[in-house]
Amino acid sequence: MAPSRAAAVVCATDTGPGLRSLTWGFVPAWAKNPKMPKPINARAETLHQKPMFRDGFRTSRCLVLCDGYFEWQRHADGTKQPFYITLEDGAPFVMAGLWARNITLTAQPIESFCVITTEASEFCRDIHPRMPMILDHTHHQEWLKDSSLDLDTATAMLRPNSRRLRLSPVSRFVNSPANDSPQCISPISQA
Template sequence: MCGRFDRHRPVVEFGDVIDGLDFSDGDPAAPSYNVAPSQRATVACRTDSGVRLLDLTWGLVPSWLKREGLSKPINARAETLSDKPMFRDAFRGTRCLVLCDGYYEWRSEKTGGKQAYYITTVDNDPFVMAGIWAQNTNFDRTTIESFCVITTEANDSCREVHHRMPLILSCDKHKEWLSNRRLDSDTVAAVLKPSCQEMKLRPVSRYVNAPANNGPRCIASLQDQENV
């Protein structure tokens, strides 16, 4: 599961992460330490002019949807992407990379309540999560551009917090994922394989629980905040 994430670095710092990324138009969405569902975020997509950055709403509205009121999923399971109608078309032709510095997960504690954890790469390097996106023009002639994050089984470094985690794609898989062509079964199996990327976890304060809260305090370690 991925229900909240952080992308505070400027987009130019993702130039070494995504090969061929064109960020000449600047950052389409404001950086945020606490991106929540229904908020806007920056994703990389392949267009006719190359790999560009788009500002999309988190919560997928499929291109074929013609009535409001249905759920807007923020996550899609890698294991069922090609089968479920909600995700199938986007998976076949409009895939994206979600720019990310880290994500949050909440674990139920024995003492009651839930503890938030901030999860990053071991070296605190920026990374990307696999996503799918869609463009819907069926509502009042308003174009809705949205995305969701692909999840997979958690690896050993994250399993203690949650059994699911975002699908973190290594650089060698970006080209295939952004190709916008239908992937064959062998490629799908290789690309959607659970990440072996070792991650680092640290508990953070309840400040991040409120989607309206933002800023460096969201990712500050719980110990540092208790010592203030």
């Protein structure tokens, strides 16, 4: 999954949770400027304060389904080493997100999302200071509730992940969004 590409996201619907294909890069419902930034991440600590995310945090939370994610570790010489990060047991997981449906920018509605991030857990702090918010399975249904979910309760769900993670260095092949193949997640040995 690369920014500006579609991804499988679970959103609340009138009949319960539903799987949708949304574009990664958040375009708020109120946006009128097509050149405005389309953030892929939103900091958990400031969701309720930032105009870009405030409404989405109140009413349009989503679940982003994945097997793992990429993060880049910066070396002293300026180079970056990509890592593919998964749960230690390899199980799929869910990241907390926000989604929006914008009907003002184009003739077709733009449905988009961003991933909520938090401070990195002890398992990946050496790679990057932040990480996606991995939601515990006990919070999935509650996270999807609309404005009936108390904001304090929603905020309390946004705690750093405590599950063990596997950090696998991968080839820089992953650096190009055009490369969408299993080679992106193939571990390499580090020198």
